[in-house]
Amino acid sequence: xxxxxxxxxxxxxxxxxxxxxxxxxxxxxITALKSGSAMxxxxxxxxPTDPQWQIYGQVWESRNMGRYIWNSVVIALGAVTVITVLGxxxxxxxxxxxxxxxxxxxxxxxxxxVLPASLMITPIFVGFSQVGLLEYPRLAVILAIAAKxxxxxxxxxxxxxxxxPQELEEAALVDGNSRIGAFFSIVLPLARNGILVSxxxxxxxxxxxxxxxxxxxxxxELQPASVGLNSFMGPNTNEWNNIMAYATIxxxxxxxxxxxxxxxxxxxxxSGALK
Amino acid sequence: xxxxxxxxxxxxxxxxxxxxKNVELSIKKGSFTALVGPSGCGKSTLLRSLAGLESxxxxxxxxxxxxxxxxxxxxxxxAMVFQSYALYPHMTxxxxxxxxxxxxxxxxxxxxxxxxxxxxxxxxxHLLGRYPRELSGGQRQRVAMSRAIIxxxxxxxxxxxxxxxxxxxxxxxxxxxxALHDRLGxxxxxxxxxxxxxxxxxxxxxVMRAGVIEQQGRPLDLYDRPVNKFVAGFIGSPAMNFLPAVxxxxxxxxxxxxxxxxxxxxxxNVEPGRKVIAGIRPEHISVxxxxxxxxxxxxxxxxxxxSMSYITTATxxxxxxxxxxxxxxxxxxxxxxxxxxxxxxxxxxxxxERIG
Ligand SMILES: Nc1ncnc2c1ncn2[C@@H]1O[C@H](COP(=O)(O)OP(=O)(O)OP(=O)(O)O)[C@@H](O)[C@H]1O
Ligand SMILES: [Mg+2]
Numbered sequence: 217x218x219x220x221x222x223x224x225x226x227x228x229x230x231x232x233x234x235x236x237x238x239x240x241x242x243x244x245x246i247t248a249l250k251s252g253s254a255m256x257x258x259x260x261x262x263x264p265t266d267p268q269w270q271i272y273g274q275v276w277e278s279r280n281m282g283r284y285i286w287n288s289v290v291i292a293l294g295a296v297t298v299i300t301v302l303g304x305x306x307x308x309x310x311x312x313x314x315x316x317x318x319x320x321x322x323x324x325x326x327x328x329x330v331l332p333a334s335l336m337i338t339p340i341f342v343g344f345s346q347v348g349l350l351e352y353p354r355l356a357v358i359l360a361i362a363a364k365x366x367x368x369x370x371x372x373x374x375x376x377x378x379x380x381p382q383e384l385e386e387a388a389l390v391d392g393n394s395r396i397g398a399f400f401s402i403v404l405p406l407a408r409n410g411i412l413v414s415x416x417x418x419x420x421x422x423x424x425x426x427x428x429x430x431x432x433x434x435x436x437e438l439q440p441a442s443v444g445l446n447s448f449m450g451p452n453t454n455e456w457n458n459i460m461a462y463a464t465i466x467x468x469x470x471x472x473x474x475x476x477x478x479x480x481x482x483x484x485x486x487s488g489a490l491k
Numbered sequence: 492x493x494x495x496x497x498x499x500x501x502x503x504x505x506x507x508x509x510x511x512k513n514v515e516l517s518i519k520k521g522s523f524t525a526l527v528g529p530s531g532c533g534k535s536t537l538l539r540s541l542a543g544l545e546s547x548x549x550x551x552x553x554x555x556x557x558x559x560x561x562x563x564x565x566x567x568x569x570a571m572v573f574q575s576y577a578l579y580p581h582m583t584x585x586x587x588x589x590x591x592x593x594x595x596x597x598x599x600x601x602x603x604x605x606x607x608x609x610x611x612x613x614x615x616x617h618l619l620g621r622y623p624r625e626l627s628g629g630q631r632q633r634v635a636m637s638r639a640i641i642x643x644x645x646x647x648x649x650x651x652x653x654x655x656x657x658x659x660x661x662x663x664x665x666x667x668x669x670a671l672h673d674r675l676g677x678x679x680x681x682x683x684x685x686x687x688x689x690x691x692x693x694x695x696x697x698v699m700r701a702g703v704i705e706q707q708g709r710p711l712d713l714y715d716r717p718v719n720k721f722v723a724g725f726i727g728s729p730a731m732n733f734l735p736a737v738x739x740x741x742x743x744x745x746x747x748x749x750x751x752x753x754x755x756x757x758x759x760n761v762e763p764g765r766k767v768i769a770g771i772r773p774e775h776i777s778v779x780x781x782x783x784x785x786x787x788x789x790x791x792x793x794x795x796x797x798s799m800s801y802i803t804t805a806t807x808x809x810x811x812x813x814x815x816x817x818x819x820x821x822x823x824x825x826x827x828x829x830x831x832x833x834x835x836x837x838x839x840x841x842x843x844e845r846i847g
Contacts, residue, residue: 381577383573383575384577384579386542386544386564386573387571387577387579388579388590389544389563389564389565390543390544390565390570390571390648391570391591391594392565392591392594393565394563397594401590406580406581
């Protein structure tokens, strides 16, 4: 088998897989634009003949999406802030000190990552209700998400810190800086990309978070878009085009961020991972 | 005068590993001290303890008379040049140079002026705006040096600063560093595993092995009177020849074994029958006609660089001989060897310590 032939075959396989993987997304976009009858036509149309653009405005108004999206943004930003502020220091320590306790700590952190949200929610709910955190449901969700996503962030950022040579820090110490000064003026700027990328990944996770928000936030006016989407879908729903329009409005900004930053994200992930 | 740097009874443990063993070292102000030894002997550990990057486990370390044991690096006022140069990648050359000044709150204009002055002396003036990744290896090396000399520290510490450069540049930088040291009137401690660097640059050479200082002194004293077989073999290039030998009846000569026993005169007293090691430097042996001289040996290899000829004998153990200029000896010849009795170093076969 010649090399070019092999390459073409690989490319074809990749395209087929990508198509399968992206099909639901494609279906979401075109269903949103279909009219009620076109939606249930057999065979289904793969391209809307009469796109219903006004649907976005209607859904935005009728579902009060502005409020939902705002809540999602508040929760995601809150979680990213908590995780970044606490996680960067943690990752740095885990990157710079090597001993048995650090290894045990790292192992426990990775263990946390394994536990599913649906399992964690019961103890979290009970605990939060006891300390009265449920009075502030968005804060409670922020803390729960932070606890859930922190390990992922710490592991990624630790790898970034490990790729910053220790000698640079030592040079800064000998040059007259303190440990903290060296961290802020040398290590942090060099790890900035990795931290940014990890924070963006966390933001995207938190923006779509559902389990904790659904369980903890009862008041509709505080619920994020993920919960709003869920309550849109009753048992006998047939307004799929409206739901898909909602989903489109919800995910397109995140997709756009990802596409814009994808080169940086991928290089950030690997440059941290390789060293 | 109090020494600029003083280690007394310094020990360093990494867990159970004893990395520095009872180090006694005193470094005079304005001197250039080289630390040499094989890989892993503790040179970097000693230097890093001096900079405060490692803490010592016991003993005292003084800089300019003040005890430094618990003082953090930033308060020791030393400058260090790392083997990897450790230039800050996100800063321009100028920012790299002025980093230490900016931390101390030197005004911008003043720092800039200092950077320009230093850059002028190290030939970096046209590179001040570049980032380290845009420089060649030699230029990076200069930036690392300049960053050290921009303030006037109590001591300069170098950890193998030339090992990433090619041979020609290394020889050139050797002279430059030494000239810089003299011009600044600095106190320098220079780590290298290259004994030629140590011998040519330093006033004071410290030879280490496995965390122990084996010998220290002026370069030529180490060359002339190594205290043990290790130092004798480490200092000098090509390395000294070592031959098993026993003291002969008269006490003033040795019977060496190079396949066949041969008697050679020495300048010290060795008890008859004592097992020793005779050491003789390749450059102290001269080639004479086969029927004269102290030994008769066969030649196995002759290598010539034009200015030097390196002869290896077919004896067991082999002997290395260096002759200046060209030689008409070729492989397979029988030659005679001669050397002065004073040029034979005698070491005890058991302890490997010098005798006499
Ligand atoms: N952080 C550490 N933890 C444990 N052992 C260490 C540590 N740093 C150094 N060592 C050990 O201490 C010994 C001395 O190391 P050091 O780096 O001082 O050697 P060196 O003389 O500089 O060698 P080289 O010429 O290879 O640089 C080595 O055996 C090394 O394994
Ligand atoms: Mg070293």
